[in-house]
Structures are given as C-alpha cells and as structure tokens.
Amino acid sequence: MGSFFSNAQEAPKSDTTKINMGKIEMILIDHTDDKEWEYDTIDAAPTEEEKKIFKGHWSGIDVGFNTLMSEPFERNFDNYPYWENDIAKSSIWNINLLEHKFKIYQNYIGITTGFGFNLNAFHFTDNYIISSNNDTTFAVMDTLNDYSKNRLQANYFTIPLLLEFCTSNDDESAFYLAAGVVGGVRLSSKTVMVTDIEGKKERIITKDDFGINPFKLDAALRMGYGTWGVFANYSLIPLFQKDQTMEIYPMTFGVTCNF
Numbered sequence: 001m002g003s004f005f006s007n008a009q010e011a012p013k014s015d016t017t018k019i020n021m022g023k024i025e026m027i028l029i030d031h032t033d034d035k036e037w038e039y040d041t042i043d044a045a046p047t048e049e050e051k052k053i054f055k056g057h058w059s060g061i062d063v064g065f066n067t068l069m070s071e072p073f074e075r076n077f078d079n080y081p082y083w084e085n086d087i088a089k090s091s092i093w094n095i096n097l098l099e100h101k102f103k104i105y106q107n108y109i110g111i112t113t114g115f116g117f118n119l120n121a122f123h124f125t126d127n128y129i130i131s132s133n134n135d136t137t138f139a140v141m142d143t144l145n146d147y148s149k150n151r152l153q154a155n156y157f158t159i160p161l162l163l164e165f166c167t168s169n170d171d172e173s174a175f176y177l178a179a180g181v182v183g184g185v186r187l188s189s190k191t192v193m194v195t196d197i198e199g200k201k202e203r204i205i206t207k208d209d210f211g212i213n214p215f216k217l218d219a220a221l222r223m224g225y226g227t228w229g230v231f232a233n234y235s236l237i238p239l240f241q242k243d244q245t246m247e248i249y250p251m252t253f254g255v256t257c258n259f
Contacts, residue, residue, distance in 0.1 A: 055171040056101035056112035057178055057222055057258050058160055062094035062231055064254015066122055068239070070246065080246045082128040082139035089123035090151070092252045094158070094231075107169045111162065118156040118184055118216075120250065123149070130191050130210060137211035137244040149194035154212055154239075156184035162220065177223045182233060184216040211244035213237060222256065229256045 067087045070076045077084045096116030103110045124130075127147050128139035162180035189212050193204040218233040232253040239248045 055107065056099045056110065056114070056162075056164060057176050057224070057229065057256075058099040058112050058114045058116070058162065059096045060256055060258040062092070062096070062254055062256045064092045064231070064252055066090035066092050066120055067251050068122060069234075069249045069251050072234070072249070077246075082124060082126070082130070082141075083246070083248055084125055086123045086125050089121075091121045092254060093119040094256075095119070096158075096160075101164065107166050107171065107174070109166075110164050112164050112178060113159065113161055116158050116160075117187075118158045118182075120154045120156075120252075121151045122153075122250075123151040126150075129193070132208060132211045132244070135243065137240055145195045145197070147193050147195045149192060151193075152189070152191050152210065154189040155187045156216055157187055158182050158184040160220065162222070172226050175223075175225050176229070177221075179221050180219075181236070182218045182220045184218070186212060186214050186216070211240045213239065213241050218252075224256065224258075227258050229258065230254070231256050 065087050066085065067090065068075070068077075068083055068085050070083075075084065094116055096114060098116075099112055099114035101107075101110045101112045124139075127142045127145060127150065129142050130137070130139045130152055132138070160180065160182045162178040164176060164178040166174040166176045168174035186209075188207070189209055190205055190207040191210070193206075195202050195204070215237070217236045219236055220231070220233050222231045223229055230253070232251070234251045235249045237249075239250055
C-alpha cells in the first residue's frame with residue numbers, strides 16, 4: 001500500500017504602505033514569509049547634473065565703471081560741460097539676485113532672465129551743483145566751495161533677457177557669451193557732495209528725480225569662463241527725460257563674478 005501526499009504552497013503575501021512627505025514618497029513592503037522590510041525613495045528634487053543644465057550667467061555681482069556719452073562712443077559736452085564725468089571715480093554695482101535659464105539646447109543655448117539691482121554713481125569733474133525744475137535739468141558752478149566728492153546717484157530694479165551660448169554642459173568649465181537687453185525701473189536718485197567748511201567735512205545730500213527717466217533699457221553683453229567674466233552695457237534710451245537737457249547715454253563696463 002502506498003500513500004500519496006500533496007502540499008500546496010501559497011505565494012507569500014505582502015502588505016504595502018505608502019508614506020508621502022512633500023516631494024519624497026516612501027514605500028514600505030512587509031513580506032509575510034521572511035518579515036524583511038524594504039523601502040524605496042523617490043526624490044523629485046533635481047540632481048546636480050540637472051541643475052547644471054539650467055545654469056545661466058546672470059546671478060552674481062558686477063563691479064565696474066560708468067561713462068556718460070553724448071552719442072555712441074563720443075563724449076562731446078561743449079555746450080553742457082557739467083555732464084562730463086570722471087570715469088575713474090564713477091562706479092557701477094550690479095547685485096543680481098535671481099536667475100532662470102530656459103534651455104533651447106541643453107546648456108549650450110538658452111534664454112536667461114531674472115532680476116537684480118543696479119547702483120550707479122556719476123562723479124563730476126568740477127564743482128557743479130545739479131538742479132532741476134519741471135522742464136529743465138541744469139547745473140551751476142559753485143565758486144565758493146571745492147568738492148572732494150560730487151556725484152549723481154541713480155538706482156534701479158533690473159530684469160534681463162539674454163540669449164546665452166555655452167561651450168559645455170559643465171558650467172564650471174565652459175566659456176559663455178550672452179547678449180540681449182536689460183530693462184530697469186528707477187527706485188531712487190540723489191546727489192552727494194562732500195566739501196570742507198572751516199576744517200570740517202560737510203556732506204550734502206539732495207534727493208530728487210532730477211528729470212531722470214523712470215525707466216531704462218540697456219543693450220547688454222556678457223562673456224567669460226566659469227565663474228568669472230566681463231560685461232558691458234550701453235543705454236538705448238537717454239538718461240534724462242526728453243527736453244530736460246541734452247541727450248546723454250550711460251555706458252558701463254567691468255568684471256563679474258557669477259554665483
């Protein structure tokens with residue numbers, strides 16, 4: 001007599017639990033046969049390689065010089081000598097806080113935008129006092145005082161629109177060239193004058209719009225390698241409003257350090 005035994009073995013069962021924490025989803029699997037726990041994570045944050053693909057060359061700090069032009073690449077102020085500025089003492093600071101690069105072809109070609117702040121100082125060569133009324137901006141010579149500092153300051157909120165080319169997907173080892181425009185809205189303007197009166201330094205600050213255009217639009221060029229580069233901007237609209245004074249176009253240039 002023989003006997004026959006048949007055992008049916010069921011497939012192990014498992015319980016799955018999903019836990020969502022913001023951008024991270026955790027999956028917990030309970031295997032009933034060996035009670036081992038497994039987990040998997042899905043992180044929606046971009047990797048370092050993904051971040052590099054969208055890296056532009058706007059955010060950072062620009063430092064340079066300002067020059068006032070009567071016409072493209074000309075400085076002729078024969079009838080308005082008070083607008084001739086001292087380039088070596090006329091500074092520009094661009095504090096560019098945010099950027100975003102829309103890729104056209106990986107990191108090689110893209111459009112960069114963002115926002116920042118533009119701080120300008122135009123230092124004048126002589127002891128002129130800048131003034132303005134409803135329809136005119138002008139200056140008169142101060143024959144009594146000598147000014148160690150005599151500058152007009154204008155500060156703007158800026159937004160760029162730049163077409164950018166890079167030689168590599170690795171931003172840290174890429175040459176780049178960006179060209180386009182930078183628009184701006186004037187936030188404040190003032191004159192700062194420092195003179196010596198009876199052996200004591202006096203600082204005179206006058207806040208006014210001085211007939212300065214409330215908006216600006218610059219043609220912009222930026223180029224460099226990795227973190228460091230150079231920039232140049234040329235204003236496409238006059239510094240002052242129409243008929244306030246002669247047409248003056250600021251040109252700026254300097255070095256940049258990208259974040």
